[in-house]
Amino acid sequence: MGRALMTTDLPTGSVEHDPAFAADATVTISDVSVWFGAKVALSELSCSFGPGITGLLGPNGAGKTTLMRAMTGLVGVNQGTVRVEGRDPRRERNVRGRLALVPEDEAVPAGLTARQLVRYTADLFGVADREAPDRALASVGMLSVADRRVNEFSKGMRQRTKIAASLVTDPSILVLDEPLNGADPVQRLALIELFKSLADTGRTVIVSSHVLGEVERMAERMIVLVHGRLAAAGGRHAIRDAMDDRPRHVLVRSTDGRHLAIALIGLEAVDGIKFDNARDGLVIQTRNARVLATALPRVARETSVRLLEVRALDDSLESLFRELVR
């Protein structure tokens, strides 16, 4: 991957050109470490978040949730500082009125309807507008079921109710931990549009996920965490390029693998080919997947071989994370 993306090697002082830091930061994380007993959740992490949508990426256990909880003050840091609009969210409760967190946990208060939960949040935050809870519920498509108990909802509906509860306070900083979990494709699209519209109004929206494609659709900027450390940061195109530039494996099933392999081996984009009996096809290693994607149909046509399946074997964020920490 491009070394410019890597920020962990950079000295802390070089904030100006460091992609881990937003130009007009509203949330600043400085040398933060958090541990729970012997388990280190975050280690000397420095980055910042500004207006717009920032994707927080990382495999399970990378420290995304801990970072989000530290940002909102739910978890105190053992070392370093967290500042939200220049204030400590753990100590200064007034800053909490500017923040909203949608946690990943499925747990919701028992016995409350969606409307009661959103209204409770509105009351706690001193929202005077009595119509605000219904508008927040409508914005996530939950108004029609507002009088049903939240603990009877599906995972996606619970998540949307929690998003409504966070929107009702009109926060300037929205922290969303895996907000699309459990949502169906239509809901996902609608929620992504909602987050984009929030970001368009100058809000800081931080969205965590372990699925790159999901975050790519909404976030311009991404922070990648691995093992509690900053692994990469930058624009979504830079992160995607990092994925494209690294060695990848492509499975190709065809009517005549032997002839296809002979024709492909001479291509510059192909680093290696092996037969995979288990998958009944060729596994091609390449550093330039785009060139290979263009060349493969042409070579197949020239050798009169029919392609049955072409599939990237490691086109997942997990493989990128592995690459980043290698």
Place this chain on the structure above:
Amino acid sequence: MSTAAPLPAKAGAPSRPRSRFIAIVAYTWRSCFPRKRWAAVLLPCAGAVLFGLLARTVDHFPTRERAFANIAAEGIFSLMMPIAALVIGDSVLGAEVRAGTFHFTWLSPAPRWQIVIGRWLGGATVSITTIAPAAALAAVVAGTATSAGAAFVAAAVGSVSYVALFIAIGCITRRTAVWSLAIVFLVERLLGSALTGIAQLSPTWESRAAFVGYLDDPPSRLIRSGIPEGGGAIVRLLIIAAVALAIATWRMSHMRLSGASD
């Protein structure tokens, strides 16, 4: 699903926001006591009434009042009341922290004392409407209706003191039930039996003393030196509650809400 109006528009004449405090109390009633929790509260209350029945059947005490006093001191104030109060105290805070839903309240700009007092008040009203009537009913069932008022008052104040104590424990540790049981049965019962200093800080011993102090003919074995009876014990119970709530408020700022899964 609609994505219209993502944010609440400030429309119409602004109205006054609802009281945070009332919202917290109402939330406590609505959300912290699902059916299973109610069953867990009402079961020891039913046990208290059974102790009243037991007091009615024993015949080796000179009066029914004395029989009830002896059995209530051991069965109701030392066993059923702490257990019911533990369920209530854990429900209003510890259970929420463990479930990962307390952040809905904690993340708000509401002052910590409002959260603590609001939760306590919600729990206290539940204990006053369940444990205290059960203790009074036990006296009636035992055939000594004159003791019902003393039992009600002592159980009411004792249980609200316990609820405060269990809220404080919920702010200190996630294992609220384990630590609360250890405090009730090991510290209060075992150490408190031997050491008056411990008993003076114990809701069990103080509520027993409050109950005994309001009886017309209290058994002498229930009167313990160093612990005032009646009103004096009530004052001490209220002080214990106040100190526990102060500790809870202080500790709440230091809680690490790492989520249900952690």
